[in-house]
Amino acid sequence: MRLSADIVIMGSGAAGVSAADAALAKGKKVVIFEKRPFQGGVANCAIQFIIVRNEKEYQDKAFQLLYEYSNYNGNPAVIRQYVNNSWRTKEFIERMGVKMKAADLVPLEDLGAPERADGFPPALNVHGDDWMALGRGKGHGGALICLNGRRDIEKRGGIYLLDTPLTDIRMDEEGKVCAAVGVNNQTGEEVVVDCKAVIICAGGMMDDPDMIKKHTGFNYTGKNAPNGGNVTFNCFPNSKQTGDGHKLAWKLGGAVGAVSIEGHDLIPGPGIEMSTAWLTYNQFKIMTEQPYLWVNANGERFLDESLSNNHMAINRSIRNQPGRVSYMIFDDDTRRHLEEEGVDYFYFVFPADKLTDIKGQFDDLINNWKNEHVFMEDTLEAICEKAGIDESGLKKTLDRYNGFCDSGVDEEFAKDAKYLRPVRKGPFYAMRVFCGGYNTMGGIRVNGNMQVITDAQKPIEGLFAAGDNVLNEIYGNPIIGGLGAAYFAMPLGFAAGDSASDYIDTMS
Known part of the structure; x- marks a missing residue:
């Protein structure tokens, strides 16, 4: 034709x-x-649509x-x-007959205001009005x-x-x-x-593992990340995005620009998300938003955890860790805090005041869904063995971190004192978290x-x-x-x- x-x-x-x-x-x-x-x-x-006024x-x-x-x-x-x-x-959207609802109308003087950023860098999420x-x-x-x-x-x-x-x-x-x-x-x-x-x-090019490896350094694997760390997580499964446009542009002499994968940090594996990152079976997405202890595979802290709901910051920080993998860890006292007193953060897509039956949620993922990236154990030694965290490194970190929690001063990364929660009382809960990309x-x-x-x-x-x-x-x-x-x-x-x-x- x-x-x-x-x-x-x-x-x-x-x-x-x-x-x-x-x-x-x-x-x-x-x-x-x-x-x-x-x-x-x-x-x-x-x-969501950020709109810069005319x-x-x-x-x-x-x-x-x-x-x-x-x-x-x-x-x-x-x-x-x-x-x-x-x-x-x-x-255009309104001309197409689609209604829009104002989520946050941002006046000129508030452009870039951190308090309006809702989990993203202020410049990225507060450079215009927020419409749904x-x-x-x-x-x-x-x-x-x-x-x-x-x-x-x-x-x-x-x-x-x-x-x-x-x-x-x-x-x-x-x-x-x-x-x-x-x-x-x-x-x-x-x-x-x-x-x-x-x-x-x-x-x-999210659906082309070879292109991802070549242009980003990540190894893309299946949903349960069976090949270990250094993986990306596809938020849009079967999206058919295989870099076709890139290949044609480059074939015709177009310059190769930088390629990156950014988005939400994600726990891989079954039982958390449905068809996309925004449809979930449980509250694990909310858990990873909380500003509690994060460590790498060496058991070392690597950021001010109050940034854990700043998706670009946490994603970039995880990328810089050994194997491009991280762990969030909390204890049973923090579990009670989340269930009885409430969450410290939530992302607007996953609103919640309090979490419910955290033990039951972990048990369901571990025993029914066979998710390999969440852990619930009575001792920190068992957590380290199951999760692959260096035990001596984690214990050294906890000696310092729990001391910061007791004194109310984070002498390492200056985290806000209200987010300093010690990790002492079992059972202990851990989640292996990877970089994720839309x-x-x-x-x-x-x-x-x-x-x-x-x-x-x-x-x-x-x-x-x-x-x-x-x-x-x-x-x-x-x-x-x-x-x-x-x-x-x-x-x-x-x-x-x-x-x-x-x-x-x-x-x-």
Whole structure:
């Protein structure tokens, strides 16, 4: 089959649907390739949207926060594209008939305020208003955005090629994009679309262990992490994110940007999460939010544990430990505290005032689910033996740490005294915790026009990219913290759709 279009878009997620919307608004003919038999990809899971208001002073403050967050290592032109186009996300979502509920409207003077950060670095989570997209029934708002977006785009003349991965991008003799090629998964039919521009919005590489190892240093294993430490945990199982867009961009001479995996720290194994990290069987996600003792495999503390609900900080700290693995440990007095007095932290996705039957939850995971990463023992010696923690190292740590708890002063990492809880009274509880990722971030280099660039930072004519695969331009090269989110992907998609359309206009 042969088609023609102005712009081909690879991927129908948050960046793809917004790129299509922007291009159609500029009168361009659009074809979207999607490898799954349905639209949206992991953007179907989106619920939260940080929106930067369409006000210059507000946008300038948001820009400054994000640029500083990257340690001035991000691309300021791309950060500006995100900031200036963020307001279009809310306008698009509401235009698609999806209702939005304000979770936290942040005035200009409070941008970057730590008390509003809710488990994330302030610059990352408080650079705009916090809105929730309301789904239908139990579904996430993102799924409705992607569905209604597809219907709207098709109504306006856009074409979706579902179950048809884009496999090749062709260039003409002048080195400009001239066609995109895909193959239908069901029929095997090749689809060629003659076009003037391609926008890569294909997400990350979370489902390709070889690419993850090469570009991040992690060894990806199955859900129960049977191969030991140094693993990532896939929050979106079977997402089909295999770095297809990266491979095409690099094949055409695109520069290789930094790739990272960030997100929530996670206990691997069965019995904790359902199909995604946000659907849980029990309260273990809440337990790992608490600011109690964390150690590495050597039994040593490695951070101020009051950061345990700052997901970027704890994830990065775990990454730096031996085997990229960590352990959270508490005793029976702390168990009673959590059940009778209540939690010290909770993340808004998993609200709770008090925990219930912690012993029963551990027993269920250990004996019924056969989870290999949670431990409940009468002695610390048994905890160390089962969990693989160095016993002498842990005992040295506890001698110091319990002394800090008694004196009310953490002389090591200056943790707030109200979070200093000793580990003395059995039974003892431990959880083996790994770095987790919503997705990989970065890998494709772009300029401020969202054009894919070479190592010499020259644009590849007609090739653009947006979404998670360019977040290295937001967070920096290398990436030192961040997350993939629909609210980052969509503004960059709008920018890419605009730029690709303008590029075509200059050609004619």
